[in-house]
Amino acid sequence: MNATALQGGFATPAHDSARAFRATLDALARPGTIQTVAGAQPPAPLSVAAGVLILTLTDGTTPVHLAGAWDCADVRDWITFQTGAPLVGPADAAFAVGAWNDLAPLDRFAIGTPDYPDRSATLIVECDALQAQGAQLTGSGIKDSARLSLPDAARVFAANHALFPLGLDFFFTAGDRLAGLPRSTKVEDN
Amino acid sequence: MYVAVKGGERAIENAHAWLAEERRGDPSVPELALDQIREQLKLAVNRVMAEGSLYDPDLAALAIKQSRGDLIESIFLMRAYRTTLPRFGVSRPVDTAAMACIRRISATFKDLPGGQILGPTFDYTHRLLDFALAAEGEAPRAPITEGAEPAAVPHVTEFLNRDGLIQEEPHSDETPGDLTRNPLELPANRPLRLQALARGDEGFVLSLAYSTQRGYGRTHAFVGELRIGLVAVEYDVPELGFAIHLADIELTECETVNQFKGSRSEPPQFTRGYGLVLGQSERKSISMSLVDRALRWRELGEDYIGAPAQDEEFVLSHCDNIQATGFLEHIKLPHYVDFQAELELVRRLRAEALELTGAPAMKEAAE
Amino acid sequence: MTAIAQTPTETDAYNFAYLDEQTKRMIRRAILKGVAIPGYQVPFASREMPMPYGWGTGGVQVTAACLVPEDRLKVIDQGADDTTNAVSIRRFFQRTAGVAVTENTPEATVIQTRHRIPETPLTEGQILVYQVPIPEPLRFLEPRETETRRMHALEDYGLMHVKLYEDIARHGQIATSYDYPVKVEGRYVMDPSPIPKFDNPKMSDNAAIQLFGAGREQRIYALPPYTKVVSLDFEDHPFVASKADHPCGLCGSTDSYLDEVIMDDQGGRMFVCSDTNYCSTRREAGHIGAMAAPAPAQPQERRAE
């Protein structure tokens, strides 16, 4: 195991993860808002924000899928050491991390069942930047409407929304910033 | 003029101080030591360990002392403590065939390899108050028989199994679910049902078992075997490549032999109910076996007659006494708001009903 | 914050906010799925807490999973900060999380409640955590979880409409005064917890995050801010958020939910705000009800305690 795996976790786990969760909750409960998080120093190419999400939400009970360049020894070792999360293929993943193009096609991930729509994957999508502009978001969590830069055409996320109450939930991460897009959000082009 | 009642915090502190005083009782009477509870109220300790799902006689004794002998309260204390414990790993399944039995009886065979071991039982005692105990007499020593040390004895049901007379249980190395770590999902499988029953309230499980004997889901059970004794708990250490012996724990295991008429695909043979409980808990383990067997109607192709003991959702949702007592007792909490809403509704409905019948509506006194 | 003394934290003995990190992660994941599927009840592996089931263990676990050291916590039961169970839960978090507490609704960042929504409108950045006894709105119509889960999956809420309609046939109105079922964003029928139906409209379009925890029943559900929540009704029998038709005897408010207090054995009674913080804030601002003392902090005011 690489020595970097042992570093970059939360210094004070109870407090760091609590603050990180509140930012995460705000991000998902208020789509279109962009939150700043801290406390993780994960190995490249994992962003600080994605690292924080992994430390906050995953453990031995949550299978994680690493896509594309994120599926590298440094990241694997770091997640294994820091969280104990089993690394799996897309179909079994509770969480998946990677660049948008590597996560595609999305239909490989669990979208939940009619009885248990919560048994669906959460995708952590690493982005170059996050901005409150672009696609128009409306729905639960949003007063009137909001805008968020998305890594793909609005229709892709609209198709996910159309599955409601099934579907995937997304976090977009860039550096130490993150935004959430739950399946409940209606996404349109302008 | 009116001022609302205040002082919740003070009231709580005072109540707790009073409780502590009551717990101690008359200070001129010597205080109970934990080892006295552990050694002399062992069956209470066992019940608290079994339903608390935590094998620790000293902690159970403490819980009993702290709860003034209220065993459900003691079980609650154990459960609340248990959830705070980190989980280092999972032991190997215990091998009850290797149990060092202090008691082992079968109701189905008069004699059998390993013999009937009566052990320390209330059975055949005449339930007469023993005033010698009140006089604080020294307990008589039990006679020691040479060569009668607890030893491993084979399971009775294996004798039946050899002849194909009893249903073979499917072997599985699948990790059983864990109710304490995952929310109960229905329908549940047998390992989860057994876990729920093992933690379940002794009185509830007893009454359900009794109801099957009276015809509410009858299963014609005999105690094939009841055994009590110590088993070894072993833990595989991956780094070492072998299992280490952690401790010996006392268990009670019951296997019932039940009549089974057979089905289209199966010739008549006996079936089993199973009970396994921490500590010496005979009544509980027999009850558990009967309820387990009643819940197996579906897999055995039997009719569902609507008996409570056959109803998995009913049994599993209501067997936990900590859930039950909490929800039951919560109606002591203030419900001013919902009651007020009901009060308004009833007044309005009454006023409208009286208006319709033409009766004069009662004038509210304060209005 | 005056009446409640700060207790030193006991974080040495227990983890921050009592629960271990793995348990908090499990609860946090459930909360996030609840937020993503508003109104849907997410199963979670509720832990045994050091207070009884039915006394707020679900709310306590949700609060514990949400709290940060910087939070300012308010706990109410029946709208009041000083009811015994509210005091007990607030003290639990003072001890185990060392967070600041308040009775003042606008100051609070997290509010745990049983049976009420505060009268003062909530704001963005606040979280309202409800204690829920029976999270399944269909439970009293169909006791089996296996059945109700299927009904939610199929969006089959006919049973609920039949029940409400039977009410109308028998009583001329819907005879449910609290725990009044709602529909969330046109999809899930949800149990609002036993709040009076007077509070139901406050759930809709609320700026705060609303989280619901049912410990014994092992369910968490959520309403993100600005979620559309509609109380079930019929066109010819529209929902009415009713309350006692009186002003508060202490602060004179005519639009707050009221507790009825029996004054004597002659049938004398008065009505006072169930939201104690709302009422005292109004009195401090000079609003005086018909039965209040002329001014706060008069010596004789303590007599009745």
Ligand SMILES: [Zn+2]
């Ligand atoms: Zn008032």
